[in-house]
Amino acid sequence: MRCPVPAPPAGRYVSVNGPILVTGGTGTLGRPVVRRLLDDGREVRVLSRRPRPVEDRSPYDWATGDLSTGSGLDSALADTGVVIHCATSGGRRDVDGTRLLTEAARRAGVTHLVYISIVGIDRVPFGYYRAKLESERLIENSGVPWTVLRTTQFHDLIAKISQVQRRLPVTLTLAGTSFQPIEVREVADRLVELATGEPAGRVADMGGPEIRGTADLARSYLRSVGRRRPVLPLWLPGRLPKGLRQGSHLAPDRAVGRTTFDEFLSEARKREGLSAEGRA
Numbered sequence: 001m002r003c004p005v006p007a008p009p010a011g012r013y014v015s016v017n018g019p020i021l022v023t024g025g026t027g028t029l030g031r032p033v034v035r036r037l038l039d040d041g042r043e044v045r046v047l048s049r050r051p052r053p054v055e056d057r058s059p060y061d062w063a064t065g066d067l068s069t070g071s072g073l074d075s076a077l078a079d080t081g082v083v084i085h086c087a088t089s090g091g092r093r094d095v096d097g098t099r100l101l102t103e104a105a106r107r108a109g110v111t112h113l114v115y116i117s118i119v120g121i122d123r124v125p126f127g128y129y130r131a132k133l134e135s136e137r138l139i140e141n142s143g144v145p146w147t148v149l150r151t152t153q154f155h156d157l158i159a160k161i162s163q164v165q166r167r168l169p170v171t172l173t174l175a176g177t178s179f180q181p182i183e184v185r186e187v188a189d190r191l192v193e194l195a196t197g198e199p200a201g202r203v204a205d206m207g208g209p210e211i212r213g214t215a216d217l218a219r220s221y222l223r224s225v226g227r228r229r230p231v232l233p234l235w236l237p238g239r240l241p242k243g244l245r246q247g248s249h250l251a252p253d254r255a256v257g258r259t260t261f262d263e264f265l266s267e268a269r270k271r272e273g274l275s276a277e278g279r280a
């Protein structure tokens with residue numbers, strides 16, 4: 001089902017002093033955020049737990065630091081005005097990391113903290129989502145001016161759900177469940193638009209262009225990588241599968257994404273030396 005597409009709200013463009021720090025700038029979302037900032041001529045600093053790879057000659061600054069301990073955060077934040085917080089290591093660690101980041105951001109006088117979150121975290125009973133909600137609350141109450149964007153699942157994640165099952169004779173899916181996947185570059189564009197505007201609080205959610213059943217998505221994936229395999233929908237008990245069956249993670253009224261899952265898969269396959277499996 002392709003959803004109607006409401007126009008995204010226009011953001012006001014403000015000047016940004018110093019580099020924009022991207023936590024998680026090496027991740028699935030962070031990489032296109034960094035690219036988009038560079039394309040816009042912005043100064044960028046990437047926060048990573050690892051030292052900068054020697055072969056990396058990209059025109060951005062690199063700060064080694066760890067959100068789980070707070071090490072390196074003060075120097076990563078020095079002279080930055082804006083932070084785009086994309087890092088995640090899952091569950092409680094995200095809450096602790098966000099707490100340390102907001103404390104360091106307040107000390108550093110950060111003027112805008114932008115956070116990427118997920119549609120339905122307040123409705124779907126899932127530990128990771130509870131941690132995202134708690135992280136949102138920390139940011140809202142941090143005293144640092146903030147913006148929070150919630151989106152639906154990225155295409156990459158939906159492809160990965162099938163890709164990790166490549167050694168199984170069947171591909172398992174959640175019965176009675178749909179997803180509304182979105183292209184991560186479109187999320188990155190919106191985050192950059194928000195980060196270069198005034199702090200806006202919680203902004204309108206962003207969903208992908210189509211809502212499709214999990215088995216249908218899995219079949220698309222299998223077709224795109226040329227693999228023949230039965231798809232087996234499983235009806236799982238429990239609160240999380242029930243929450244997903246109820247569609248609490250979907251944003252049908254905010255289907256602003258443009259790139260469909262099939263377009264994502266075909267682009268991934270066309271990429272030189274990179275199959276849809278590779279990118280996932």
Ligand SMILES: NC(=O)c1ccc[n+]([C@@H]2O[C@H](COP(=O)([O-])OP(=O)(O)OC[C@H]3O[C@@H](n4cnc5c(N)ncnc54)[C@H](OP(=O)(O)O)[C@@H]3O)[C@@H](O)[C@H]2O)c1
Nearest residue numbers: 024026027028029048049066067068087088089153154157
């Ligand atoms: N995936 C989805 O479908 C989806 C949908 C909506 C929203 N989101 C949100 O989007 C954000 C990015 O997700 P993603 O899929 O891009 O994640 P990802 O690919 O798993 O990347 C995670 C990033 O976090 C960094 N990181 C992890 N632990 C860290 C730590 N202790 N200190 C500093 N950096 C740390 C990693 O950097 P290093 O390894 O270089 O240290 C990496 O760059 C997350 O907040 C997620 O909840 C995801």
